[in-house]
Amino acid sequence: MSIAIVDDNPVNLMVIEKILKSAGYEHFIKMESAIELLALLNAESDGQPKVSIDLILLDMMMPEMDGLEACRRIQKQESLRDIPIIIVTAVGDSNLLADVLEAGAIDYIMKPINKVELIARIRVALRLKFEKDWHKENEARIRSELDLAKQVQSSVLSLPIHRDELSISASYHPSFELAGDLYSWYRLDDHRYGIILLDMMGHGISSSLVCMFISSVMQDTITRFVAPEMVIAELNRYMSQLNKKNSSVSYYFTAIYLVIDTHNKTIEYVNAGHPPALLFERDKPPVQLNKGSFAVGFFEQMDIQKGVLSYDNEIELFLFTDGLLEALEEDGLDEIEKLTDGLKACSGQDLAYIVDKLLPLEIRDQQEDDICMVMVHAR
Numbered sequence: 001m002s003i004a005i006v007d008d009n010p011v012n013l014m015v016i017e018k019i020l021k022s023a024g025y026e027h028f029i030k031m032e033s034a035i036e037l038l039a040l041l042n043a044e045s046d047g048q049p050k051v052s053i054d055l056i057l058l059d060m061m062m063p064e065m066d067g068l069e070a071c072r073r074i075q076k077q078e079s080l081r082d083i084p085i086i087i088v089t090a091v092g093d094s095n096l097l098a099d100v101l102e103a104g105a106i107d108y109i110m111k112p113i114n115k116v117e118l119i120a121r122i123r124v125a126l127r128l129k130f131e132k133d134w135h136k137e138n139e140a141r142i143r144s145e146l147d148l149a150k151q152v153q154s155s156v157l158s159l160p161i162h163r164d165e166l167s168i169s170a171s172y173h174p175s176f177e178l179a180g181d182l183y184s185w186y187r188l189d190d191h192r193y194g195i196i197l198l199d200m201m202g203h204g205i206s207s208s209l210v211c212m213f214i215s216s217v218m219q220d221t222i223t224r225f226v227a228p229e230m231v232i233a234e235l236n237r238y239m240s241q242l243n244k245k246n247s248s249v250s251y252y253f254t255a256i257y258l259v260i261d262t263h264n265k266t267i268e269y270v271n272a273g274h275p276p277a278l279l280f281e282r283d284k285p286p287v288q289l290n291k292g293s294f295a296v297g298f299f300e301q302m303d304i305q306k307g308v309l310s311y312d313n314e315i316e317l318f319l320f321t322d323g324l325l326e327a328l329e330e331d332g333l334d335e336i337e338k339l340t341d342g343l344k345a346c347s348g349q350d351l352a353y354i355v356d357k358l359l360p361l362e363i364r365d366q367q368e369d370d371i372c373m374v375m376v377h378a379r
Contacts, residue, residue, distance in 0.1 A: 001126060002052055003028040006037045006070075007059040007088065015113060016057060016088075023119045029053070034062055034070035041080055043073050053083055055125055060089035060100065060108075068096075068103050075104035082132050084125040088113065149208060150174070156215045158184045165262040166193060167377040171355045173323075174370045180207045180253075181321050181370040182215055186222050191263035194222040194231070197319040197374050198255035198296075199274065210242065210251045228257050228270040229304040232296060239297030252297030256289065256319055262378055267309045267317070272296050275322050278340055280347065282313040286340050289317075317376040318343055323369035327359050351375040 005016050005028055013030050020028055029051065031037050037056070041049045056074075060067040067087050074080045087100050087108040097108055106128070107121050153174075160169040168185050180200035188194050196218065200211045217238055225231045232255065243250045256277050258269035271277070273295035276288035291307035325335040328342075339358070346354040355373060364371060 001025060001027060001054045003055045003057065003122070004031065004037060004040070004053050005029070005057045006031045006034060006062075006067075007057075008032050008062045009059070012059065012088070012111075016118070019113070019115050019118055020122075022115070023122075025122075034058070034065040034067065037070060038065075038073060041074065041077075041083075043077050043080060048079070054129055055122065056083060056085045057122075058085055058087055058105070060087050060091055060096075067105075068100055071100065071103035071105050082129065082136070084129050086121055086125055146205075149205070153182075153208065153212065156184075156212070157182070158186075161185065161187075161193075165191070165379055166260070168193070168195065168374065169351045170372065170374045171351050172370075172372045173364050173367070175323075175368055180211055181323070181372040182211050182218075183319075183372060183374050184215070184218050184222075186219060188223065188226055188259065192226075192259055192261050194226065194257070194259050195319070195374065195376060196222065196231075196255060196257040197274070197321065197372065198253045199321040199323075199370070199372075200253040201251055201297075206249070207251070211253075213242065214238065214253070222257075226259060227306075228259060228268050229306045231257050232270045232272050232293060232304055233302060236296045236300075236302050240300045243297060250297065252295045254295045254322075256292075258289070260317075260376065260378060265311050265378075267311070269307050269309075270304055271307070272304075273298075275320060275325055276336065277317060277319045278336075278343060279309065279311075280316045280318075280343065281311050282315075284313075286344070288336070311378070315376075315378050316343075316347065317378070319374040319376070321370060321372045323367060323371040324359070324373055326369055327363055327367050327371060 003020065003025060005013055007013050017028065017030065038044055040051060041053065058067045058070060071085055085105040087105045088111065089108060090111040092110065100108060106125060109118055109121055161167060170183050180202060183197045185193055185195040200207045214235065221234045222231055225234055239251065254274040255272045256269060256274040258267055260267050269289050271290050271292035276290035279287040279289060287309065289307060291305050293302050293304040328335045328338050342358045343354065346357055
């Protein structure tokens with residue numbers, strides 16, 4: 001523990017030093033002015049302190065700069081705000097003491113100094129400093145682990161596909177928390193592809209872990225069952241097993257899963273409580289893919305209806321999560337209609353251009369939910 005003692009009176013410095021030594025404190029720095037203290041802390045340059053300080057005992061009345069102004073300057077630097085400051089003063093003016101506390105000091109002690117009182121206040125201040133430091137270190141560790149978890153999440157997302165007959169790409173803008181959106185696609189045979197986009201309930205670590213669990217079984221489920229109604233039913237079975245193990249919280253996710261056949265020009269899909277995908281085909285009105293079931297994980301047994309569509313010309317198909325619709329919210333306007341009009345206006349453009357047009361960067365940065373869009377372009 002390192003304690004800084006700041007007082008322009010050498011006698012006061014000597015008295016406080018003896019009190020600290022008698023209580024077992026050996027590491028302290030004595031200074032005769034607040035300016036000397038600020039220089040030691042690098043408080044005027046926002047640099048790192050020249051030495052580590054755990055507590056400051058600061059005299060109130062000093063020439064050049066008083067304790068009140070020193071507190072204010074220390075509080076301006078984020079790296080110094082957690083250092084506890086105890087004001088040592090002979091002034092008993094309650095208004096002045098209130099100003100000192102408001103400026104950033106956590107406590108004060110009156111002169112002449114009472115040894116027992118000073119040591120008690122020092123111990124309380126150092127205990128608070130220890131707790132603050134522990135919380136900061138713990139938060140830094142959690143942030144580091146969350147960043148690693150985000151990297152792991154990103155690593156399981158499918159890479160774009162660009163083939164003569166089909167292109168699949170995604171635009172993903174996760175919120176500041178661990179994401180709950182997940183997309184994947186798999187080549188089933190020479191002309192069929194399974195594509196899924198899901199949105200897990202909630203945010204944070206628990207939702208992310210459930211999302212990663214589903215990701216771990218996704219490929220086997222899709223390549224083994226293929227058919228949309230069977231894939232959704234199998235994923236629901238996994239979610240039901242998970243929910244049985246933890247009856248206090250029931251997890252669920254919305255999803256849209258489809259199989260596109262580029263040879264027969266068909267799309268089979270199930271929409272499990274998800275925002276409807278939008279299909280655009282030349283010379284035809286847009287089609288919403290909204291047929292399916294409840295969200296996955298709500299009930300053990302699901303009544304699943306499969307939707308089947310066919311196309312003759314080149315198509316663009318857009319899957320998206322509700323974070324996109326929330327970002328498009330505007331009083332008096334239907335978000336799906338607004339999105340449909342925006343996508344029609346961007347026909348033929350790549351996905352990056354479309355997302356920039358629909359949601360400028362300043363809007364995406366303010367969004368609290370994950371924003372994800374998948375674009376399927378079949379020729």
